[in-house]
Structures are given as structure tokens and as C-alpha cells.
Amino acid sequence: MLELARKYFKPYRLFLILGPLAKVVEVVFDLLTPLVIAWMIDAGVLQKDISVLQKGTFLLLGFAFAGILFTLVTQKMASITSQGVGTKIRQSLFERVNQLSFLDLDSFGAPTLVTRITNDVNQVQVAVAMLIRQVIRWPILALGAIICALAINLSLGIVFLVCLPIIASVFFFVMKKQVVFFSQMQRRLDCIAQIAREGLSGTRVIRAFCREDYENARFKKASAAQVKSGMGAASLSVILNPATFLVINTSICVILWIGAREVGAGVLQAGQIMAFIGYMNQLLISIAYVANLVIIFTRAEASAKRINEVLDTVPSIDNGVGESVEKQRSLDPQSRALAQEAAQEEARIQETPAQEAALQIVLTPEAPLLSFQDVSFSFPGAQNNALSNISFKLDRGESLGIIGGTGSGKSTLANLVPRMYEATKGDVLFQGANVKTLAQPDLHAKIGFVPQHASLLSGTIRENLVWRDTHAPDEEIWSALEAAQAKDFVEAKEGKLEAEVSVDGKNFSGGQRQRLTVARALVGSPELVILDDAASALDFATDAALRRAIANLPNNPAAILISQRVATVRGADKILVLDKGRAVGYGTHAELVKDCPIYLEICRTQLREEEILA
Numbered sequence: 001m002l003e004l005a006r007k008y009f010k011p012y013r014l015f016l017i018l019g020p021l022a023k024v025v026e027v028v029f030d031l032l033t034p035l036v037i038a039w040m041i042d043a044g045v046l047q048k049d050i051s052v053l054q055k056g057t058f059l060l061l062g063f064a065f066a067g068i069l070f071t072l073v074t075q076k077m078a079s080i081t082s083q084g085v086g087t088k089i090r091q092s093l094f095e096r097v098n099q100l101s102f103l104d105l106d107s108f109g110a111p112t113l114v115t116r117i118t119n120d121v122n123q124v125q126v127a128v129a130m131l132i133r134q135v136i137r138w139p140i141l142a143l144g145a146i147i148c149a150l151a152i153n154l155s156l157g158i159v160f161l162v163c164l165p166i167i168a169s170v171f172f173f174v175m176k177k178q179v180v181f182f183s184q185m186q187r188r189l190d191c192i193a194q195i196a197r198e199g200l201s202g203t204r205v206i207r208a209f210c211r212e213d214y215e216n217a218r219f220k221k222a223s224a225a226q227v228k229s230g231m232g233a234a235s236l237s238v239i240l241n242p243a244t245f246l247v248i249n250t251s252i253c254v255i256l257w258i259g260a261r262e263v264g265a266g267v268l269q270a271g272q273i274m275a276f277i278g279y280m281n282q283l284l285i286s287i288a289y290v291a292n293l294v295i296i297f298t299r300a301e302a303s304a305k306r307i308n309e310v311l312d313t314v315p316s317i318d319n320g321v322g323e324s325v326e327k328q329r330s331l332d333p334q335s336r337a338l339a340q341e342a343a344q345e346e347a348r349i350q351e352t353p354a355q356e357a358a359l360q361i362v363l364t365p366e367a368p369l370l371s372f373q374d375v376s377f378s379f380p381g382a383q384n385n386a387l388s389n390i391s392f393k394l395d396r397g398e399s400l401g402i403i404g405g406t407g408s409g410k411s412t413l414a415n416l417v418p419r420m421y422e423a424t425k426g427d428v429l430f431q432g433a434n435v436k437t438l439a440q441p442d443l444h445a446k447i448g449f450v451p452q453h454a455s456l457l458s459g460t461i462r463e464n465l466v467w468r469d470t471h472a473p474d475e476e477i478w479s480a481l482e483a484a485q486a487k488d489f490v491e492a493k494e495g496k497l498e499a500e501v502s503v504d505g506k507n508f509s510g511g512q513r514q515r516l517t518v519a520r521a522l523v524g525s526p527e528l529v530i531l532d533d534a535a536s537a538l539d540f541a542t543d544a545a546l547r548r549a550i551a552n553l554p555n556n557p558a559a560i561l562i563s564q565r566v567a568t569v570r571g572a573d574k575i576l577v578l579d580k581g582r583a584v585g586y587g588t589h590a591e592l593v594k595d596c597p598i599y600l601e602i603c604r605t606q607l608r609e610e611e612i613l614a
């Protein structure tokens, strides 16, 4: 929490001081109220002096109005600060999530990131509001009540001093136990979010396989676990009320008993006993609120920790600068800060017009467009390499087909090119430069990548197509759509390029979605196009038309076509055959049919004998 405070509280320093100060004024009025009532009883009611009652009433009304005024001021400051801080944290979290590499995202998982951005930020927001509105109020009220009670009568004041630690220990005992349940509840909420997300995004498959009952049972189980934690916390709260009222009522009895004797002896007046009971109630409310605040702050602390985990994650691939920061993970915090500063400085320099020049210096036009040199890659924690010792070259305008069974490493290989993952061994060179030394924006400007599960976002068709070049003219968008075999259905849509795309592109068919994501990759004249299974939902004729169109694009980009279909890759200049992460064949279709048994086997499962050699 302190770490977040250091980062985000600065603009609100004034409110963080003035808000609680306004609250102190309100507390003073609260503390004076029982004294005025005591005076009204003793000097007004008992002495039958109406003027005292009138003055007292005006005073109490004055206190009430002033109290409202100061409360409104504090409330306003608390709202501005908590909403402001919450919005900034949420924004920073979102930005950080967008900077994280695929590996970082895999290690967190989407559901927990969603709960951190929503629920955890809310908890911190509530704590910030409470910090301004309540933190100073209740301890001062409790302290003031004790001082006022002691000032009225010392022996009765001692009842207060005995009562206070008893009530406080009841509250803190309960809270300590509750905190365990609260952190459990937060973890279980993550679990519910995960099941809900999977259930909702996979709803079609779930229904197709009649798995609704299983999913319902899974959700029910997770909810029941959450309820159990909630009930655990609530059942502890149940002890609170009876226990505190027992202590308070016993204390009031003692006050009345001792007080009656003091009144009899003429030391104390009846109104003062009333004031005593008033202070006793204020004390009780204060302790209850302080206990509540401790719960709010404990929850916020747990949330702040989860937020900081994300904010402090150094992206394993720094997409702003061409330098892998994987090694920074092992640095101590000071060196890491220095390294980050240097990286930011470098990024700042690269944002200048020199950026393009810098890129041209490192890239060698004569070098092959893309080359893999003995590249291996393994996912963290995985026993086997997802890719082992892959080497190949791809020149400008050439096409490479990649084929292999499911799980053979095709998508992993594709992800290494735009530096979504970084090779654990060997080098991936783009125009002669190691991709690890290239800034991702520069690299992505040259590569049109259609990942295996490319998605559309809600918005218009145009918004979805201009990701690589936000200023792409209509002409270019339409020719990309034409090459992607998407022109016809976009033209048929009302509004054409401005037609609406709903969340996840659900208002398009699977094949239409794929073609739109291909068009997106083609806008902005890429030098290399990577299509990872991008024709899987297309019929054979459309797939063939798409390949022909890509081969005839005016800027003649190189292409990597990944597929499990022989028909998709057979026309490529070279084909790479993968099996369990290893290259088991590399050559043209005719060469591979002759020399690569695995390729021949794949061909035989898909084509007739005469088609294989046709």
C-alpha cells in the first residue's frame, strides 16, 4: 500500500491533509454535543431555566449544520482522491499488462489480471476514501470521549479505561481471524472469475458436448468455496454484537450504580451521567469503526500486493526497445532501476525521427529477409524443448510453408519471428539483425502476423483493419480485403468499412473473421506475412484464392504459411516439416515427397496417390 501511495498520492497531497483536518473539526462538534446536553439537563431542565434550553438547542443545531458542511467537504475530497488514484492505478495496470510478453501473460493468466484490474483496484480505492474520511475521526473520537469522561469524573472515567481494552480485544480477536477468510475470499474470487471466463468464452463448445452440467457443477463448487469463506468471516462477526453489548451494558450499569451514589453525595449531577453514557456509546462506535477500518486496510493491503506484483513485473521482452530484459530479472532492485532508466532513455531516443535511420543502420538489405540459426526454444518449466535446432533462410518475395502435426511447434516458431517469444538458444535474424536487438514496433511495422487465434475487437471493420497503419487510405484497405478474399462480404455489409464488429467479432462467421484478420495483416505493406493456420476455416477454393492473391501482392512480401494441410503449403518455394519441435524435412514439395517419410505420410493421409505427385 505504501508503495502505491508513493507512486499515486502525490497530486492529491492537499486533499489528503485538508480532508482529515475537516473531519477533526466535525469530531470536536461530536464531542461537545454530550456536554451541551448535560448542561441543558442540569442547568435547564433541573433548574427550570428555559433560556438555557433555547441556547442549548441553537448550539446543537449549529453543531449539526457545521458537521454537515465539514462532512460534505471531506466527502468531496475523499471521492476526488479515491476515484483519481483508482483510475490511475487501473490505467497503469492496463498499460503494464499490454507491455507484458506472452510468457509473462501465460504465467499470470487472464482471469487473475481481470480481478486485479477491477476488484483489487476497488479495494484500494475504498481504502483511500476511508483514509480521508474515517482514519482520523474514530481514534480522535475515542480519545476525546475518554478525556471528556475523565474530566467530568475520575472514578467513573476509570470504568471507561477498564471497558476500552476489553471491547478492543474482542474486536481485534475477531478481526484477526477474519483476515484469513478475507484473503481466502480474494483467491477464490480469482477462481470463480476463471471458471466464469472459461465457461462463457467456451459456451458453444460446452453446449455442443453437453458439458453444461459439468460446468455448472464446477461453478457451483467454486461458489460454495467462496460462500464458505464468506460465512466463516460472517460467523465471526456474529460474536461481535452480543459480546460488545454485554461489555457496554455492564459498564453502563456500573456507571449508573457508582453515578447514583455520587449524585446522592452531591458530587455529580444527573445530566453528567447522561453525558457519560453518551461518551460510552461514542467509544463503542469508535472501536467498531476502527475495527472495520483495520479490515478494510488489511484487504486493501492484500490487494495492493497483488497490484504491485503486476506493476513490478519487468516485461521479459521489452517491446519498447530492442533489448531483452530477461537478464534484468536476476539483477538487484537498484541495478534493475538503473537498467530500466537506461532502457527508457534509449526508448526516448528511439522515438525521435532518428528511429527509422537507427533501424536502417542495423538492418542489412543484402542479408536474407529472415533466417533461423540453430534456434531452440523451451517454455519455462517444460521438460522438453518446444523447438530444437531449427535453421532455415527466407529471402524477399519467397514463400515458406510450415507443416507438422498438432503440437509440433509451428505456432511457437511463428511467434519467435515478431519476438513474441525469444529464442532460448540460437539466433533469429531479420534482415541480418538479431530480432532481440530490434524494437518490437519497428519489427511489427515490417511483419504482418496472423496468429492462430487472431481476434477481432468490438468497433468498426475499419478500426479492426488499420492496427498496423492507422492512416491507411481506403484504397489500401480495400485491396487488402480483396487479397484476403473478404471484399465481397464487407461490401455486402451495411456501412461497409464502418459496419459494426461486435465483441470478439461474434457477428461474423469463423471464416469471415479469419479473412478479416488476414486483411489486417496485409494493410500497411508488410515485407513478411505470417499466416498461422489462417485458412483453417476456409474452404479449399477460398484457401487457394487467398494463397494466389498473397503471391501476387504488389509489394511482393515474403510469406510463411503454416498449416496442417498439404494443399496450403505445397505451392510454397520451400517447406519446413516439423515433428516434436525438430525439423525433419526442408525442401520443395517434390523433394520432400522423395526424401521425407513424415511428409509423405502426411500427404498420404490427405491426398490420393496421383494428387501427391501432380
Ligand SMILES: Nc1ncnc2c1ncn2[C@@H]1O[C@H](COP(=O)(O)OP(=O)(O)OP(=O)(O)O)[C@@H](O)[C@H]1O
Binding pocket: 106, 379, 382, 386, 404, 405, 406, 407, 408, 409, 410, 411, 412, 413, 452, 533, 564
Ligand atoms: N504457452 C505455453 N506454455 C507452455 N507450453 C506451451 C505453450 N504453448 C505451446 N506449448 C507447448 O509447445 C508445444 C508446441 O506448441 P505449438 O502451439 O507451437 O504447436 P503447433 O504445431 O502450433 O500445434 P497446432 O497445429 O495444434 O496449432 C506443444 O507441446 C505445446 O504443449
Ligand SMILES: [Mg+2]
Binding pocket: 410, 411, 412, 452, 532, 533
Ligand atoms: Mg499452432
